[in-house]
Amino acid sequence: MPPAIAPTAPAAPAATGAGGPSFGLSEDQELLREQVRRFAEERIRPGVQERDRAHRFPAEIVGEMGEMGLLGMLVGEEYGGAGADVLTYAIVVEELARVCAATAVTMSVSNSVCCWPIARFGGEALKRRVLPELAGGALGAFGLTEPGAGSDAGSLRTAARRDGDSWVLSGEKAWISNAGFARWHVVIARTDPAAGKRGMTAFVVPADAPGFAVGEPEEKLGLRASRTAPIHFNDCRVPAEHVLGSPGQGFKIALATLDHSRIGIAAQSVGIHQRALELAVAYARERVQFGVPIARHQAIRFRIAEMATELAAARLKTWRAAIAAGGAGAATDVPEAPEAGRLAAEAKLFASEAANRACQESLQIHGGNGFHDDYEISRLYRDVRVTTIYEGTSEMQRLVIARHLLARS
Amino acid sequence: MEIQLNEEQLLLRENVRRFADEVVRPRAKEIDKTGEFPRRFFDQAGELGLAGVAVPEEYGGGGMDTLSYSLVIEEISRACANSGVILSVNNSLVCDPILKFGTDEQKREFLTPLASGRKLGCFGLTEPGAGSDAASLRTLARREGDGYTLDGSKVFITNGTHADVALVFATVDPEKKHRGITAFLVPTDSPGFHCGVHETKLGVNASGTTELRFDDVQVPARQRLGEEGEGFKIAMATLDGGRIGIASQAVGIAQAALEDALAYAQQREQFGQHLADFQAIQFYLADMSTEIDAARLLTWKAAWTKDQGKRYTLEAAQAKLFASEMAQRVTNKALQIHGGYGYSREYNVERYFRDARITEIYEGTSEIQKMVIADWVLDKA
Numbered sequence: 001m002p003p004a005i006a007p008t009a010p011a012a013p014a015a016t017g018a019g020g021p022s023f024g025l026s027e028d029q030e031l032l033r034e035q036v037r038r039f040a041e042e043r044i045r046p047g048v049q050e051r052d053r054a055h056r057f058p059a060e061i062v063g064e065m066g067e068m069g070l071l072g073m074l075v076g077e078e079y080g081g082a083g084a085d086v087l088t089y090a091i092v093v094e095e096l097a098r099v100c101a102a103t104a105v106t107m108s109v110s111n112s113v114c115c116w117p118i119a120r121f122g123g124e125a126l127k128r129r130v131l132p133e134l135a136g137g138a139l140g141a142f143g144l145t146e147p148g149a150g151s152d153a154g155s156l157r158t159a160a161r162r163d164g165d166s167w168v169l170s171g172e173k174a175w176i177s178n179a180g181f182a183r184w185h186v187v188i189a190r191t192d193p194a195a196g197k198r199g200m201t202a203f204v205v206p207a208d209a210p211g212f213a214v215g216e217p218e219e220k221l222g223l224r225a226s227r228t229a230p231i232h233f234n235d236c237r238v239p240a241e242h243v244l245g246s247p248g249q250g251f252k253i254a255l256a257t258l259d260h261s262r263i264g265i266a267a268q269s270v271g272i273h274q275r276a277l278e279l280a281v282a283y284a285r286e287r288v289q290f291g292v293p294i295a296r297h298q299a300i301r302f303r304i305a306e307m308a309t310e311l312a313a314a315r316l317k318t319w320r321a322a323i324a325a326g327g328a329g330a331a332t333d334v335p336e337a338p339e340a341g342r343l344a345a346e347a348k349l350f351a352s353e354a355a356n357r358a359c360q361e362s363l364q365i366h367g368g369n370g371f372h373d374d375y376e377i378s379r380l381y382r383d384v385r386v387t388t389i390y391e392g393t394s395e396m397q398r399l400v401i402a403r404h405l406l407a408r409s
Numbered sequence: 410m411e412i413q414l415n416e417e418q419l420l421l422r423e424n425v426r427r428f429a430d431e432v433v434r435p436r437a438k439e440i441d442k443t444g445e446f447p448r449r450f451f452d453q454a455g456e457l458g459l460a461g462v463a464v465p466e467e468y469g470g471g472g473m474d475t476l477s478y479s480l481v482i483e484e485i486s487r488a489c490a491n492s493g494v495i496l497s498v499n500n501s502l503v504c505d506p507i508l509k510f511g512t513d514e515q516k517r518e519f520l521t522p523l524a525s526g527r528k529l530g531c532f533g534l535t536e537p538g539a540g541s542d543a544a545s546l547r548t549l550a551r552r553e554g555d556g557y558t559l560d561g562s563k564v565f566i567t568n569g570t571h572a573d574v575a576l577v578f579a580t581v582d583p584e585k586k587h588r589g590i591t592a593f594l595v596p597t598d599s600p601g602f603h604c605g606v607h608e609t610k611l612g613v614n615a616s617g618t619t620e621l622r623f624d625d626v627q628v629p630a631r632q633r634l635g636e637e638g639e640g641f642k643i644a645m646a647t648l649d650g651g652r653i654g655i656a657s658q659a660v661g662i663a664q665a666a667l668e669d670a671l672a673y674a675q676q677r678e679q680f681g682q683h684l685a686d687f688q689a690i691q692f693y694l695a696d697m698s699t700e701i702d703a704a705r706l707l708t709w710k711a712a713w714t715k716d717q718g719k720r721y722t723l724e725a726a727q728a729k730l731f732a733s734e735m736a737q738r739v740t741n742k743a744l745q746i747h748g749g750y751g752y753s754r755e756y757n758v759e760r761y762f763r764d765a766r767i768t769e770i771y772e773g774t775s776e777i778q779k780m781v782i783a784d785w786v787l788d789k790a
Binding site for chain 1: 410411412413414415416417418474476671674675685688691692694695696698699700702703704706707709710713714724727730731776778779780781782783786787
């Protein structure tokens, strides 16, 4: 059985001067990175291509990640979680995504958009019931998007009406990661049709709730080993204490959750980018054309230099956003920095766009081989495409960033 | 990882920003137009301890770290890119190599006046035929008795019109290529040392950029920096540090452009609404902010790596490459947001756009940065 992760101590202060910026990781973070990299190479890498081809969800590997404590990293220790800080979480996502972006998003979704909002906004009794399960390895999911409500999440139509001590949900959610494997779902539904964005409420819905049903899995361009499916609510009944925050706060909770989850997608993008660079370097050194390894051609060298530079920038932006999002036990204790929302949107925008460019360039360096299914870069090229789309398209990130900039100046 | 500046750095940034806003910015447009070298700015910066920010106090410097130095160059460049590069050259390209490679005597004689701002330094590496290929320089250093005689010329020397001391790279034997290159500290009032007139350029037009000519300039051996043949190594190590300065300059220029663009977009109305209400303009602003922050982080990381005493060639090249290209994109978009007014000299954004262009060229072109980065990623990793 893989070892469980230890709670992470804060990074040691910089060696010189009294504080000030520093760019190293703490010893614990370095150790965990090593450990997760080894796990990803030994347990996730074997069979990664077959799972992609077969659209097969790696339930056994996800189970192991649960045992390691990776699925509830952000949950506080008092609820059975690792109490990790957001930076540590981002490092783990990066390492998983470097080997399999599909497995990384499965983990990231459970942490960022299920554990986090429950820990942040849930009542004590709900947290005591749900969080230990999630931290112990049960999967989580998040239901916001609907067929007619993507970027315009405020237009969602899934409705919930109060009935005694319960709420009754009806409607449909689309593109739900982990649907069918998840035990707990954070679902945003409309509770007051007249109140617009203030008429929405966040619910925690278990997979065995009456009236809850999962539809047929989607076939996707990439991330084929992650599960994505619609969810149907047919008069689905949940107890009143399953409301996060209070009725009417659902949209606010959804936006706060996305602010947070963007760091996970930024980290996923960095992991894919890192691997695309490694593959380009390895291929360029080994592939001989015109009598020399193509790594000797300046056109190839310059592309690799650009990929490496953008990778360094993307990682720094992601780490910076992670720090702003909070320290250990971030879900409950530590308020995020005032600029956390903008920094997360910038990190997600930059890292996802950079990773897309990197996969494009890496595939180009691979030439015809890169177009072949046997070469890893072809999977990365498909997988990376969604990073500029989900958890807020690049266009939505730009709107969020501009809103922050214009409000400030 | 930690991103918060410490108290000393916060205070420094606040003080430098005030100095930049009150003293440097009011003259920026005028010196750009006239080309007048702002010597008085340099003197004032020296009084504030900014001429040798990261030089220990015992040698007249500010005794701070490289990250603080980066903050200084960003804030000064945000007000005036000319002033930024003048300061950057004195700090990075003259003080830093003397601190690192100089003897105690050289530090006392040369570093102390330079780091305290009593004297101004310039860096003489580039020649008409030796730009990116610095190792092909032809300026000759002939050994004569207890010293050397320099003959040759340099071009594009920032601070050249007003410098008191030049760090000059010459070869003791052109056959030896880069292994013949040797560095010298040369007072500019040495007999046979000639400097040209200020050259009019597309941007950074008040940086005292000129050619230097050496006609049998006598340099005693004690003014040789490092050993014979060590000059190329010294030049390359020095440029690593210089790139942190130029990256900081690029970030400062871009930051100023973003601030002007934000203000203009919220004031200018077209089609019955502010420019800032148009999605296309919002997207430009978002991209600008995103890239500036990325460049600043790369720059700070390079500075931090230097402060850790580690090799930082890769980090500095990445910071310089990204920040300079970012500044070109950001100032271009800022100008676009200003429309026709942006093309007019009335608005500062026109100057930012011209000033940003050089950051992709000096202290190693973007192409040289990519060669350095690729060497590290492909061959040294």
